[in-house]
Amino acid sequence: xxxxxxxxxxxxxxxxxxxxxxxxxxxxxxxxxxxxxxxxxxxxxxxxxxxxxxxxxxxxxxxxxxxxxxxxxxxxxxxxxxxxxxxxxxxxxxxxxx
Amino acid sequence: xxxxxxxxxxxxxxxxxxxxxxxxxxxxxxxxxxxxxxxxxxxxxxxxxxxxxxxxxxxxxxxxxxxxxxxxxxxxxxxxxxxxxxxxxxxxxxxxxxxxxxxxxxxxxxxxxxxxxxxxxxxxxxxxxxxxxxxxxxxxxxxxxxxxxxxxxxxxxxxxxxxxxxxxxxxxxxxxxxxxxxxxxxxxx
Numbered sequence: 001x002x003x004x005x006x007x008x009x010x011x012x013x014x015x016x017x018x019x020x021x022x023x024x025x026x027x028x029x030x031x032x033x034x035x036x037x038x039x040x041x042x043x044x045x046x047x048x049x050x051x052x053x054x055x056x057x058x059x060x061x062x063x064x065x066x067x068x069x070x071x072x073x074x075x076x077x078x079x080x081x082x083x084x085x086x087x088x089x090x091x092x093x094x095x096x097x098x
Numbered sequence: 099x100x101x102x103x104x105x106x107x108x109x110x111x112x113x114x115x116x117x118x119x120x121x122x123x124x125x126x127x128x129x130x131x132x133x134x135x136x137x138x139x140x141x142x143x144x145x146x147x148x149x150x151x152x153x154x155x156x157x158x159x160x161x162x163x164x165x166x167x168x169x170x171x172x173x174x175x176x177x178x179x180x181x182x183x184x185x186x187x188x189x190x191x192x193x194x195x196x197x198x199x200x201x202x203x204x205x206x207x208x209x210x211x212x213x214x215x216x217x218x219x220x221x222x223x224x225x226x227x228x229x230x231x232x233x234x235x236x237x238x239x240x241x242x243x244x245x246x247x248x249x250x251x252x253x254x255x256x257x258x259x260x261x262x263x264x265x266x267x268x269x270x271x272x273x274x275x276x277x278x279x280x281x282x283x284x285x286x287x
Contacts, residue, residue: 010104012099015104019108019111024185027182091101
C-alpha cells in the first residue's frame with residue numbers, strides 16, 4: 001500500500017470520513033459533522049487533504065440560489081480503502097492465530 | 099492509533115450510515131391511501147368519474163401523476179434532511195423509478211389495446227414490492243408483494259370481477275398494511 005495514503009488514513013478523522021463515504025453514495029457537510037463530531041474548520045481541512053490526494057470527490061453547485069456541496073468517495077479512494085481494510089483484517093487474523 | 103482502534107473507527111462509521119426505513123414506509127402508506135381512496139370513490143360515485151368515455155382514464159392518470167410529483171418532492175426533501183444517501187437507498191430509488199416508468203408503459207399499452215390495466219399494474223407492483231422487501235430484508239413487505247402477486251394471478255382466472263374492489267383488497271394487503279409495519283419499525287437497515 002502507498003505509504004502516503006497509509007499515513008493519510010492513520011488520522012482518526014480522515015479514517016472516519018473515508019469509512020463513512022465508503023458506505024454512502026453521497027453526503028453533505030452537515031451529515032459529515034454529525035458523523036465525525038469534528039469542528040467545521042478541522043473537517044474542511046481534512047476533506048481538502050483527502051480531495052487533494054484523490055480519495056474523495058467534492059461537488060459544489062447551487063440549489064435554489066444556495067451553495068451546496070456533496071462529498072463522495074472516488075474509485076481510487078475505494079481501492080485504497082479496501083487495501084487498507086484488508087491489511088487490518090489480516091492483522092486481526094494474525095493476532096487471533098497467535 | 100492502534101489497529102484495533104482503526105477497526106473500531108471503521109465499524110462506528112459504517113454503523114452511522116443506516117438506511118432510514120421510515121420515508122419508504124410513508125411512501126407505501128401514501129400510495130396505499132391514494133389508490134384505495136380513488137378506487138372507493140369511483141366505486142361509490144361512478145357516475146361522476148365515468149361521466150364521459152375518457153374521464154375515467156384521465157382520473158387514473160392525473161391523480162397518480164400528482165402523487166408521483168408529491169412523493170418525488172417528499173423524497174428529495176427527506177434526502178436533504180438526512181444529509182446522505184446510502185447505496186441501499188439508491189437501489190430502492192432506482193427500483194421504484196423503474197416501476198413508475200413501467201406503470202406509464204402499462205397505461206399507454208392498455209389504452210392502445212383497450213384493456214383494463216389494473217391486473218398488469220398490480221402484478222408489476224407485487225414484483226417491485228417483493229424485490230424491495232428482499233433488498234431491505236423486511237419480511238412483511240416481501241410477504242405483501244407475494245400476496246399481491248398471488249391475488250393478481252387469481253383474478254386472471256375469475257371472470258366478471260370488479261377491478262375497483264380488486265384494487266382495494268390487493269393494495270390493502272400488499273401495500274398499506276406492510277407500509278404501516280415499515281413506518282412503525284424502529285430499526286433502520
